Amino acid sequence: MTAIPNTEEAAAAELEHLAAEIGRHNRLYHGDDAPEISDADYDALVRRNNAIEAAYPNLVRKDSPSQQVGAAPAGHLAKVAHARPMTSLDNAFSDEDVEEFVARVRRFLRLSDAADVALTAEPKIDGLSCSLRYENRRLVQALTRGDGTTGEDVTANVRTIADIPADLPNGVPEIFEVRGEVYMAKADFAGLNQRLADEAAAAGKEPRQFANPRNAAAGSLRQKDAAITASRPLRFLAHGWGEVSSLPGETQYEVVTALRQWGFPVADDFVRVSSALEALSQYRQIEAQRADLPFDIDGVVYKVDRLDLQERLGFVARAPRWAIAHKFPAERAQTTLNDIDVQVGRTGKLTPVAKLEPVTVGGVVVRNATLHNADEIARLGVRPGDRVVLQRAGDVIPQIVENLTRDAERPEWHFPTHCPECGSEAVREPGEVDWRCSGGLVCPAQAIERLRHFASRHALDIEGLGITNIENFYADGLIARPADIFRITEEQLLTRERWAEISARNLVAAIDAKRQPPLDRFLFALGIRHIGEVTARDLARRWQSWPAFRNMVQTGIDARDAMLQAIGESDDKHLSRTAKELATVVDTKQVGPEVALALIDFFAEERNDAAIADLLTEVTPADVVHETRASEVSGKTVVFTGTLETMSRDEAKAQAEALGAKVSGSVSGKTDLVVAGPGAGSKAKKAADLGVKVIDEAGWQAIVAAAS
Secondary structure, rough: OOOOOOOOHHHHHHHHHHHHHHHHHHHHHHHHOOOOOOHHHHHHHHHHHHHHHHHHHHHHOHHHHHHHOOOOOOOOOOEEOOOOOOOOOOOEEOHHHHHHHHHHHHHHHOOOOOOOOOEEEEEOOOEEEEEEEEOEEEEEEEEEEOOOOOEEOHHHOOOOOOOOOOOOOOOOOEEEEEEEEEEEHHHHHHHHHHHHHHHHHOOOOOOOOOOHHHHHHHHHOOOOOOOHOHHHHHHHHEEEEEEEOOOOOOEHHHHHHHHHOOOOOOOOEEEEEHHHHHHHHHHHHHHHHHOOOOOEEEEEEEEEOOOHHHHHHHHHHHHHEEEEEEEEEOOOEEEEEEEEEEEEOOOOOOEEEEEEEEEEOOOOEEEEOOOOOOOHHHHOOOOOEEEEEOOOOOOOOEEEEEEOOOOOOOOOOOOOOOOOOOOOOOOOOOOOOOEEEEEEEEOHHHHHHHHHHHHOOOOOOOOOOOHHHHHHHHHHOOOOOOOOOOOOOOOHHHHOOOOOHHHHHHHHHHHHHHOOOOHHHHHHOOOOOOHHHHHHHHHHHHOOOOHHHHHHHHHHHHHHHHHHOOOOOOHHHHHHHHHHHHHHOOOOOOOOOHHHHHHHHHHHHHHHHHHHHOOOOOOOOOOOOOOOOOOOOOOOOOEEEEEOOOHHHHHHHHHHHHHOOOEOOOOEEEEEEEEEOOOOOHHHHHHHHHHOEEOOOOHHHHHHHHHH
């Protein structure tokens, strides 16, 4: 793995790139069923992101891949919220990772080093996650995972899959959601591609070929017409559950065994093991059989067997603490670098992309690879025409790890000094690795991308205003800034080629429907650097209304302008001091100095402020409405001190956060409750001096029980 950046500036720049790149691949994989890279390549990029975040925890972005699950559902299928979220899994890539997973479980549960932690182990099938809801033993709904919170309704299509029973036997709980993977067997995949090729040849058309079984399964399940799904050889493998009215066992193994008894296919290699050593032995056995299995797998999943321990362990960010996926090692391949294309992003960043001679690696055809920046190109010494090695496990995706053509007589490839889109000068700030176009709003690449982002599914989600319409409207001068979108009329659209009355009316109606966007979507839509979906949501929840948020921003602008540079203070130190001050003004959980500075700088720019003022003549961001759980400590600040005897400090904190409380490490006038165990010292005394309520661990457990 390439060394971790040795400066915060370089680390922040790479994390920004990784968040954008992984987000794009998430949308391609989960939303479009058209991945450009293999699972191993994707895992490698996530590992690089996690490694940098571990080295610089203060730089973790709220749009970080470590905080996300899948991608928002898209397209023609209805969107439905999951009764219980469909989370992702953290990954392990070595024996040591698996041993550390078991050790983390022990530490969280305060188990001794000698205590056994029973696990289940099963192949990690490479399919499309699906949740099947049964009520009174009848299948009533089937959803894809989507973004983990909302999925796509594929009920009609799922009813065509023979592996999935329409009715369950007597004795099954009243409500039971079975979760698993829809997949296509290797032999069926080959047969489908051959059939598609034969049909295309008979019709004199270019044949459509699926890249791999996972793509074929996903594309087949997400059809508009269930008859097409029925014509495709889809299968199902169960591995878990969602919302249930009761469970037919007290362990993972018992419940999955019950699923098998109810008629659901379960992996033949689903077993229970008593230790990390046995888990690793099962991993090697499954890995040895990998090529002979009828379906594609990319690893082995381990889960803590006891359900009561799973409940205590809970979840962190986007994944459960009680499960992990042990991924198989990846491969390498050689190909030719045909060209280096420099693309301009919506923030003006210039990203070099390697255009490769297509090469199949592990069933996935790879045509492009990011080269990250000028420094990476110089390190590799790559030029068009070079023979290069792609690595499917490493620190970037797909990673060019070696240049096999080192011809000293051929000229080097030089990074452009001007924007390839608008010709403006390309600049590189001190301490940064990226070059950026200085053209700002005059650069067509940025203008179109900003408009596309504003209307995109994760921002204002304006149906019908896709990239093609945005490009055409921008080219014709119909729109230039976000506010212009809301001034589009039916009359204007009807004068355009290929626009009919119904399509014009539908687009204007879709635009009008977004005139009161949720505050978090509005903030995200503005395209502020470092403000992703999660950060926008945190800011919205903290400030709750646009006026309150804008007042905070103005306070930040005033504070920034008042921060004079001290005599002898370097520019970097002054900027750092200013950023820290602004973080206190923004006063939002997980928003650090870097994000706060970007936020205030954005609104301090007069052109941005004018554009937003113009936009606010057309839209009114909706206030945030909080839903709080009935809990004695919801919305309060809790401090744990002393020795906790029945749980670890991590588990206590997780319990408090689940009840809507904020956990602090120190006692102050803002503290509402102190939970004091044996050995509580100065914190308990300070709480008594301040009149803060102090309870023991038993009292805390009573609060937790009451809330449950």
